[in-house]
Amino acid sequence: MSEGFPDAEYAARVARAQGALEKIGAGALFLTTEADIRYFTGFLTRFWESPSRPWYLVVPLSGKPIAVIPSIGEALMASTWIDDIRTWSAPRPEDDGVSLLIDTLQEIGGPVAVPMGYETHVRMPLADFERVRAGADIMPDQGVMAGLRAIKSPAEIARIGQTCALAGRAFDRMGEIARPGVALSDVFRGFQRLLLEEGADWVPYLAGGMGPLGYRDVISPAPDTPLQTGDVIMLDTGAIRAGYFCDFDRNFAIERSDKRVTDAHHKLIEATAAGFEAARPGAAARDLWRVMSDIVGHGDGAGRMGHGLGMQLTEGLSLTPDDETPLEAGMVITLEPYIATADGQLMVHEENIAITDDGATALTRFSAPEIQILS
């Protein structure tokens, strides 16, 4: 059981990678992370949650990628389009696939490009990587991997849209789980249940906040504090279906809404609409930040208000004052303006869109300007 795209989808990705490798003078691409390896193979498993075993993929200049993986993953990898699967019995700390990997890299020939820039990490012990570096000619991938993943295929965009749709259905059911007296921690549990009922495979991310005038931050775990009449509650979810994320939020007022909250929500929706209007090929990431920022009233020092989205909750460009990345058709991004409502309190709103040839298309059902009241 692979991720389920046709082989041609993976073959096209590999072909694009090989063209890019040739341009930077690399002989191979070496990958260690879940998303990067799945991108070329369709190898989808939650087993990455265990840190005990490294997984390696080598993309040569021609031909299919070669998997160098623990034997526990052989059956699953063999169900993908990959043919050349080299395994060892992991964990074997004294040589956890390293010599097998070095042999493979030497057979294919270098230099070996490795993602080592912004937003990457090398998912293997550093001491083992040093051994690889001693046995192979390592070079930076110069953003090749990030560049490939930034432009989604129609099949990928359809997947993200499907995940957005199921999360939208879960948000439609918020009234079932959020009312005065329910602890925020139980709202979090309840919302994850709704996401699963609506078809999520699993829920890697859920954040949120609540309070009469907004929330203090958007990354804290849910306290057991009960919801009260007049609170605004925000949930921000990164659910997964078929290996692709959504990442958006919704705000709700419990029975009634303070005028400052109502007005802030209007501004957030207005900013999101302006960001959507500005989103088209050729516009830069920071242009979208600017049009949203002008509405919600930030100075130049404010944080990001959106980012790329796909196989990971956040990936690629950032809507910040400094990110000059030009938008391209096939990018999927979030629009995520935030606004201060009171001292130390804020509200945030988020939608997901795909850039098209002449503009953008909504992947989430955009919120109305009026904050939803749960009663």
Place this chain on the structure above:
Amino acid sequence: MSEGFPDAEYAARVARAQGALEKIGAGALFLTTEADIRYFTGFLTRFWESPSRPWYLVVPLSGKPIAVIPSIGEALMASTWIDDIRTWSAPRPEDDGVSLLIDTLQEIGGPVAVPMGYETHVRMPLADFERVRAGADIMPDQGVMAGLRAIKSPAEIARIGQTCALAGRAFDRMGEIARPGVALSDVFRGFQRLLLEEGADWVPYLAGGMGPLGYRDVISPAPDTPLQTGDVIMLDTGAIRAGYFCDFDRNFAIERSDKRVTDAHHKLIEATAAGFEAARPGAAARDLWRVMSDIVGHGDGAGRMGHGLGMQLTEGLSLTPDDETPLEAGMVITLEPYIATADGQLMVHEENIAITDDGATALTRFSAPEIQILS
């Protein structure tokens, strides 16, 4: 809102770390991963799901750890016992906290120990780590971090036990979600719902398999194939509550069980009991592997049959033929024997235990020898 241990728990961890650092001649410990940073701070957030921002913690030879983190995490970190919090506005790819980090390391003094051995990785861009290496004297931590985390405090063991208990209650309700005709993918969704209803904060890991005589592997995602009368179904869950995992499985037969499955289950329970009996301080990890292996009938080449458990789904020692790690009081491990049932098919069983001064104590309610029949 931190993870919620008393400050004294974190202070004791830091004191142990400082003693170990002194022994290896290090002047500081540098950490980049979720579990390592949480271990000393209580900083608990699902925001790590986003790869866009690195997070750093520096443990000096005396005094509290120093957090060098994106400003989006400042409010949450300030709610923990940590006082010295240095922030930057991330993401800022051209200098994503690196110069702030180097200044901090130089102020504290080195050499700076970094976990770089088995089961570790450095969660930051490699190019940024190279800049740090140029500005600080980096050395391996020689297993200090892994050694600290391997021995759990009573409070940690109580957390793991609580998570085991809630997952046990979810398994008790399997009859609500698994019956002939239900797709395995929907059983997976349903079981995650049960875990949440029973008190899981979230469900980072769920794997499983099904078939008339067992399953092909234990890491594949769930197919839409419906359960049939006579199938055995296994679910293996790593749920989280208050930051600590359980990791165990249960097998169920749908309406009736093939004699080979029934017999295999008996053997697995027998092997688990033998592993539990052998588990005491001074026994080596491989001793437990051996007593279980003798019952389920593996040769010396077989894979691991258990591992450490705690803030991560798997961590620390492995029950393999080669792991000589001696068990110590305070370790929490899984016993996970597996057995072949037919060509290419296997069954696996898993329980969680804590090593005590004179033996071991069960954290899961151990399964009976008879496989449970759902009817």
